[in-house]
Amino acid sequence: MNPHLARLHRLAQQPSRRIIGLMSGTSLDGLDVALCRLHGHGAGTRLELEQFATVPYPDDVRRRIREVFAREQVSLEYLTLLNPWLGSLHATMITQCLKQWQVTASDVDLVASHGQTVYHAPAHQHQHPDFAGLNATLQLGDGDHVAVGTGIITLSDFRQKHIAGGGEGAPLAAYGDYLLLSSPHEERLLLNLGGIANFTYLPRTGQDASTAFSTDTGPGNTLLDATVRQHRPRLAYDEDGRLALAGQVHEGLLRELLAHPFFAAPLPKTTGPELFGPAYLQQAQARSHTTQLGLEDTLATLTELSAVGVARAARQVFGAQPALTVYASGGGAHNPALQAALRRQLPACTFATTEALGVLPDAKEAILFALLANEAVAGQPVSIGAGRQRVPAVSMGKISFPG
Missing domain, CATH: 3.30.420.40 (ATPase, nucleotide binding domain)
Known part of the structure; x- marks a missing residue:
C-alpha cells in the first residue's frame, strides 16, 4: 500500500x-x-x-x-x-x-x-x-x-x-457552524462579514435540523476596501470605520444600489466581487447623480448597504422583526460603523462576536x-437543511x- x-x-x-x-x-x-x-x-x-x-x-x-x-x-x-x-x-x-x-x-x-x-x-x-x-x-x-x-x-x-x-x-460555513456551534439553548445566526457577507441559521439542537441553512447576503468589506483604495491609495481599508462614521448615508445612492435584482432573489444565494465591484458602484452613482459624492458619505452609504443586505435576508426568513442572537466573525466584526448599522437595521436582535462561543472571529474561516x-x-x-436550502451531503x- x-x-x-x-x-x-x-x-x-x-x-x-x-x-x-x-x-x-x-x-x-x-x-x-x-x-x-x-x-x-x-x-x-x-x-x-x-x-x-x-x-x-x-x-x-x-x-x-x-x-x-x-x-x-x-x-x-x-x-x-x-x-x-x-x-x-x-x-x-x-x-x-x-x-x-x-x-x-x-x-x-x-x-x-x-x-x-x-x-x-x-x-x-x-x-x-x-x-x-x-x-x-x-x-x-x-x-x-x-x-x-x-x-x-x-x-x-x-x-x-x-x-x-x-x-x-459557497458559502461553506454551514458545515462548520452546524457541527461546532449549534446550541440546545438558543437559535443562532452566525454572521460572517468578510469580503462578501453571509450567514448561517442554526436552530436549537434537537429541533428540526432541516431548517438550518447558509446564504450570502450581499457585499461585505470588498467594495468598501476597493473604494478606500481608489480615493486614498495609501490606505488598505477604512480602519475602525472612521471615514464611514464621519459621513452621512445618501438615500438616493442607497436606493440605486439596492435596486440590483440580487437583493430580491430567493434564498439561499451566492455572489462575489464579480458582481459587487467598482463598476456596480459607478453605475449606481451615475443613476443617482452622486458621482461627486465625498468619500466619507460614499463609505457611510456602502456600510449601510452591507447592513441592509443582511437585514433583508434575515427578514425574508424570520419576518419583519427578527429577534435572534447574532454572532459575528470576519473583518467586519471589528468595524464599529458596520456594527452600528446592523443594530439599526435589526433592532430586535442581540449582537456579539463568535469569541463569546470560544471561536476567534478572525480565525473562524x-x-x-x-x-x-x-x-x-x-x-x-453531513446533510443540513431541506428543499432549496439543503446543503449538499458531500465530503x-x-x-x-x-x-
Missing part, C-alpha cells in the same frame, strides 16, 4: 487529528493559518485552536492576485503561473508559522487549504449561453505545491465538490477548513501527497 494512504487510514482511526486550516479571503489582506486539534468527527466534533496567525500579504502579492481577481478577461499564461506560485507561497508561510510556533511538520497530520478565490460564477450571475445552469468557482494555490513545500498531506479545492453535489460552491478536512478523512457526509477536498 502507498505509505501516504496507509497514513490516511491510521489518521481516520485516531481519536484526534492535528490539522492546519488555511484561508485567504477576497480582502486579500493575508493568509490565515490556524493550527487545530480536532477530536472525533460529525456532531461529536470538539476543536481546540492551538495557534493562529494572519501572515500579511506584501503589496506585490496583492498586486499579482489583482491581475486576475474577479476579471472576466485575463492572461491565461499569467493565471497558469500564478496557481503554483501561490501554492508555493502558502507552503512557505506555513513553514514560517510552524517555525515560530516551534512545531515540526511531522507533528501535523494534515493541511486544509482553501486557496485564493479569483472568480466566482454561480449560474444566476454569469448567464453564459454556452453554460446555462452551470455553477462554477475558481481558487488558486495548487495543493500539490502546498503538500510538497510543507511535507504534509494536503486537502484543497473544497468548493468543487459542493458544486458537483448541487450547490453553488480557517478553522472551518480544518474541520472540513477532518470530516473528509474521518467523518461521513470535500482533493488530497495531495507530499511525495
Whole structure:
C-alpha cells in the first residue's frame, strides 16, 4: 500500500487529528493559518485552536492576485503561473508559522487549504449561453505545491465538490457552524462579514435540523476596501470605520444600489466581487447623480448597504422583526460603523462576536477548513437543511501527497 494512504487510514482511526486550516479571503489582506486539534468527527466534533496567525500579504502579492481577481478577461499564461506560485507561497508561510510556533511538520497530520478565490460564477450571475445552469468557482494555490513545500498531506479545492453535489460552491460555513456551534439553548445566526457577507441559521439542537441553512447576503468589506483604495491609495481599508462614521448615508445612492435584482432573489444565494465591484458602484452613482459624492458619505452609504443586505435576508426568513442572537466573525466584526448599522437595521436582535462561543472571529474561516478536512478523512457526509436550502451531503477536498 502507498505509505501516504496507509497514513490516511491510521489518521481516520485516531481519536484526534492535528490539522492546519488555511484561508485567504477576497480582502486579500493575508493568509490565515490556524493550527487545530480536532477530536472525533460529525456532531461529536470538539476543536481546540492551538495557534493562529494572519501572515500579511506584501503589496506585490496583492498586486499579482489583482491581475486576475474577479476579471472576466485575463492572461491565461499569467493565471497558469500564478496557481503554483501561490501554492508555493502558502507552503512557505506555513513553514514560517510552524517555525515560530516551534512545531515540526511531522507533528501535523494534515493541511486544509482553501486557496485564493479569483472568480466566482454561480449560474444566476454569469448567464453564459454556452453554460446555462452551470455553477462554477475558481481558487488558486495548487495543493500539490502546498503538500510538497510543507511535507504534509494536503486537502484543497473544497468548493468543487459542493458544486458537483448541487450547490453553488459557497458559502461553506454551514458545515462548520452546524457541527461546532449549534446550541440546545438558543437559535443562532452566525454572521460572517468578510469580503462578501453571509450567514448561517442554526436552530436549537434537537429541533428540526432541516431548517438550518447558509446564504450570502450581499457585499461585505470588498467594495468598501476597493473604494478606500481608489480615493486614498495609501490606505488598505477604512480602519475602525472612521471615514464611514464621519459621513452621512445618501438615500438616493442607497436606493440605486439596492435596486440590483440580487437583493430580491430567493434564498439561499451566492455572489462575489464579480458582481459587487467598482463598476456596480459607478453605475449606481451615475443613476443617482452622486458621482461627486465625498468619500466619507460614499463609505457611510456602502456600510449601510452591507447592513441592509443582511437585514433583508434575515427578514425574508424570520419576518419583519427578527429577534435572534447574532454572532459575528470576519473583518467586519471589528468595524464599529458596520456594527452600528446592523443594530439599526435589526433592532430586535442581540449582537456579539463568535469569541463569546470560544471561536476567534478572525480565525473562524480557517478553522472551518480544518474541520472540513477532518470530516473528509474521518467523518461521513453531513446533510443540513431541506428543499432549496439543503446543503449538499458531500465530503470535500482533493488530497495531495507530499511525495
